[in-house]
Amino acid sequence: MTEGIAGLRTPLCDLLGCDVPILLAGMGGVARSELAAAVANAGGFEMLGMVRESPALIAEEVRALRALTDRPFAVNVIPSATDPALLEAQIGRCLDLGVRAFTFFWDVMPEVVARMKREGCLVLHQVGTAKAARQAEDAGADVIIAQGIEAGGHVHGRTGTFALAEAVMDAVRAPVVVSGGITTGRGLAAALAMGAQGVQCGTAFLATSESFAHDYHKSRVVDATGEDTVLTDVFVLNWPKGAAVRVIANSITEGLEGRLLGHDPATLPRVPIARDGDTPRLRFSTDSPMRTTTGALEEMALYAGQGAGAIRDVVPAAERIRRMVRDAEDCLARLVSPVGGRP
Incomplete structure (x- = not known):
């Protein structure tokens, strides 16, 4: 559990059931049950990265995650980049398992979002443009994740993280999460200071002991x-x-x-x-x-x-979150401290 979280808690935390507004990106292959549980138990919100994975593996990972934590979680799938038959099988297995939250990315498929809402599920949708943010919200998405061009992995837009976040916050009423190049508490503080509800991190959690990434990949990030x-x-x-x-x-x-x-x-x-x-x-x-x-x-x-330049070591996910929380609180405290002074 994180310490001193009162100043960082946002309404998004109540919606997602987490303690701090730090989301684990649904990195395919990397964000499996071990990493997801570590993030959840440290107070963040976790996603299982199940992009194009088989329903059998999804079931295995969901059960493994539930054995490690009782925190809420989301499953990340990519409707527009997945064969329709496989997507149907993935979603069906998730619903059979009682999964209550999904994260989507890439092109907005309104019919998929609407279906999840009819099932009573929470939907988070990552987008790369303000137009896509409006489409996702109109389809029923509960949370919009604004992903800037600085992000690692698949990048859908071509706008910088904070410029995009500002445009998305102007375009939608839903809570906005900022994603792209954020690996420290300074980025979290900046997102909260501009009115966003939280941040999503991928690279910061790839370089943790619990991530399923190869040690070679982690060392290259460091x-x-x-x-x-x-x-x-x-x-x-x-x-x-x-x-x-x-x-x-x-x-x-x-x-x-x-x-x-x-x-x-x-x-x-x-x-x-x-x-x-x-x-x-x-x-x-x-x-x-x-x-x-x-x-x-x-x-x-x-x-x-x-x-990545701010990632200097491979640490447990709980330590990554602890550092982010500590540094974010320090940054936000400086905003209200006397000029030239410290709180």
């Missing part, structure tokens, strides 16, 4: 700065054409000679470079290295946001 990341759509196999991601530059991106965007998945070769058990991982795929991955890890998508 060693990276924001300038070491690039936005590219070359890691696009398994996603729609033009789906850009922010990754740490590697031999694949350096080999593009500056042509980071404009790649067509239909023309990219499908060459296995790594494996997770019996499952091959292809060069140019969206797969990032997990604990179970072996092979050419350096050539894979090493997701990280521009806030």
Whole structure:
């Protein structure tokens, strides 16, 4: 449990059932039950990253999470980037398991959001534009997550985090969560000071002991700065054409000679470079290295946001949250302290 949370608690915490307005991004493969439970038990709100995962794995992870925490949680799936039959099976299994909250991303599919609301579920929707925020709210989304271009992983918009957050807050009435490049308490304080209800973090939690990311990926995040990341759509196999991601530059991106965007998945070769058990991982795929991955890890998508430069070590998720809370409280206290003084 976090300490001294009174100054950080927002109405979003009551809606989600958490103590501090820090959300774990639903990172596919990375945000599994161990990490989700660690975030929840430290006072944050957790999401299971189940993008295109089988209903069987979803059931396994939901049960594992419930064995580790009794806190509320959401399951993250991507309707517009998932085969409709698989999406139906995913949602059906979640509902059978009593899942009561979902997080969606990429293109807004109003019929999916509306269905979840008819089922009585809470819906959080991550967007990259103010227009998409309005679409998501009109469809029934309860919480809007404004993701800026600084974010690691898949990035849908092209606007900076705080500029987008301001535009989204002007566009919707729903609580707004800020996401993209936020890895410290300073970013949390900035989001709250501008009127947002909380922040969502991916990179900050990828580099924790509980995340399912490979140790190699975690070490690359720790060693990276924001300038070491690039936005590219070359890691696009398994996603729609033009789906850009922010990754740490590697031999694949350096080999593009500056042509980071404009790649067509239909023309990219499908060459296995790594494996997770019996499952091959292809060069140019969206797969990032997990604990179970072996092979050419350096050539894979090493997701990280521009806030990576503030991540200097791999720590338990509870410690990451504790530091964020402490630093955010200090920043917010300075706003009301005498000029030149400390509270």
